[in-house]
Amino acid sequence: MQSKTKLYLTILLPVQIILIKIVSFFPEIIEQLYSNGLFVYISKALRYVFGWLPFSFGDILYCVLIILLIRFLIKKVFTKNIKWKEVLLDFGATLSIVYASFHILWGMNYYRLPLHEILKIDDQYTEGELVQVSENLISQANFLHSRLEQNDSLSIQIPYDKEEIFQKTIPAYDQLHKIFPELKYHPKSIKTSILSLPLTYMGFSGYLNPITNEAQVNGLILNYKAPTTSCHEEAHQLGFAKENEANFIAALTTINYDDQYFNYSGVTFALKFCLNDLYLRNEEKAICLIEKLRPGIRRNYLEVNEFWESYENPLEPIFKSTYDSYLKANNQPDGIETYSYVVALLVNYYKTNPVAYLE
Numbered sequence: 001m002q003s004k005t006k007l008y009l010t011i012l013l014p015v016q017i018i019l020i021k022i023v024s025f026f027p028e029i030i031e032q033l034y035s036n037g038l039f040v041y042i043s044k045a046l047r048y049v050f051g052w053l054p055f056s057f058g059d060i061l062y063c064v065l066i067i068l069l070i071r072f073l074i075k076k077v078f079t080k081n082i083k084w085k086e087v088l089l090d091f092g093a094t095l096s097i098v099y100a101s102f103h104i105l106w107g108m109n110y111y112r113l114p115l116h117e118i119l120k121i122d123d124q125y126t127e128g129e130l131v132q133v134s135e136n137l138i139s140q141a142n143f144l145h146s147r148l149e150q151n152d153s154l155s156i157q158i159p160y161d162k163e164e165i166f167q168k169t170i171p172a173y174d175q176l177h178k179i180f181p182e183l184k185y186h187p188k189s190i191k192t193s194i195l196s197l198p199l200t201y202m203g204f205s206g207y208l209n210p211i212t213n214e215a216q217v218n219g220l221i222l223n224y225k226a227p228t229t230s231c232h233e234e235a236h237q238l239g240f241a242k243e244n245e246a247n248f249i250a251a252l253t254t255i256n257y258d259d260q261y262f263n264y265s266g267v268t269f270a271l272k273f274c275l276n277d278l279y280l281r282n283e284e285k286a287i288c289l290i291e292k293l294r295p296g297i298r299r300n301y302l303e304v305n306e307f308w309e310s311y312e313n314p315l316e317p318i319f320k321s322t323y324d325s326y327l328k329a330n331n332q333p334d335g336i337e338t339y340s341y342v343v344a345l346l347v348n349y350y351k352t353n354p355v356a357y358l359e
Contacts, residue, residue: 003089010092016099024111035112035239036182042105043237044187046213051189056216058209059194106210109241115248118182121348123341127281131289133347134278137271138292144264145294155299158223158261165226166190166217169234172227172257176249179256179353183249185234192219200311205229208236222307224300227254227265244341247273251346268297270346277343 023030050057076087116123148156160168166188173185193199193206193216206217206229215233217226232250240246247269254266279286290298 006089006093009096010089013092013096013099016096020103027111027113030108030111031113034108039109039239043213043239047187047189047237050212050214051187056191056194056214058212058214059216061212102210106213106241109239115240115245116345116348119349121352123344123348125344125347129347129351130274130278130343131285133350134271134274134289136350137267137274138289140267141264141271141297142294144260144267145297147260148264149296152294152296153299154296155303156224156264156296158226158265160223160261162192162217162219162226165223165230168259168262169230172231172253172262173234175258176253176256180252183238185238189213189237190215190217190230190234192217196220201313203308206233208233213237222304224265225304227262228269247342248345268300272301273343274346277340
């Protein structure tokens with residue numbers, strides 16, 4: 001790449017940042033022209049290109065980029081005669097290309113309409129409404145647990161492997177499509193990450209590669225969590241970039257699918273968000289509700305905690321802090337704390353759609 005080209009690309013970086021900031025003030029336009037327009041074709045094209053591969057091309061791409069970065073640092077930075085102008089131009093040009101690619105291929109979805117506006121539901125709720133939804137979810141969770149396991153003290157072990165779970169997410173989204181027409185998931189592009197071990201030490205269950213539109217699921221996570229994690233990453237693929245919205249869609253997809261193991265994973269997933277939120281509002285009431293759960297359900301929650309605790313390390317808080325900063329930089333001002341917004345979506349959706357509850 002010639003110096004002039006690098007200079008122009010570097011100059012374009014702040015221009016891009018300003019343009020994105022201006023465009024972000026018009027979520028209705030982004031919703032119509034990008035999220036429900038250009039992105040639909042981009043995402044499908046990328047899933048057709050990479051979805052058929054039995055391995056994660058995005059993971060390999062990341063590994064190559066890391067190797068190239070190390071090579072760049074060794075050759076041009078960790079040297080006696082550093083050419084700072086050349087280094088800054090290389091860095092600026094590369095960052096400019098990555099920034100543009102990220103937003104064109106996926107990142108503009110961060111600035112679309114909030115999901116509660118798309119669904120035409122409220123984003124506020126009372127403690128009473130939260131308790132009512134929590135009690136309903138507890139009833140569903142206890143019912144499903146009793147259907148899947150006669151011993152109320154044993155946790156539920158999902159009998160599918162990761163690939164079987166991936167396959168089941170397709171009809172799961174097909175069923176949700178009847179309720180939420182915008183969610184049509186085809187073609188499939190979801191894979192077990194070849195970087196599962198590093199992901200686990202970083203504290204992440206999965207991620208979406210925005211450049212290849214491949215959904216990556218951590219192959220080490222418990223199968224009990226795999227249905228909601230898979231559907232969460234697929235929600236990102238469909239253009240719902242915010243974590244809280246992807247969590248809500250994951251819950252909705254798994255709860256409405258005609259498979260009781262998926263239902264159990266989804267109901268207990270949604271319930272945990274509600275109970276955590278209630279605990280912050282009314283600790284005594286939350287504890288009373290938790291005691292209504294069959295011991296085996298609480299055992300499932302405990303097994304997940306024990307899994308993550310077994311991989312705790314000094315670097316994990318750094319990765320979480322970095323991700324928190326990433327969320328704040330992408331229209332989620334409260335960072336990781338915005339995950340609680342999923343409760344508002346759950347409470348208000350089920351308040352206005354009682355027929356969606358499991359019978």
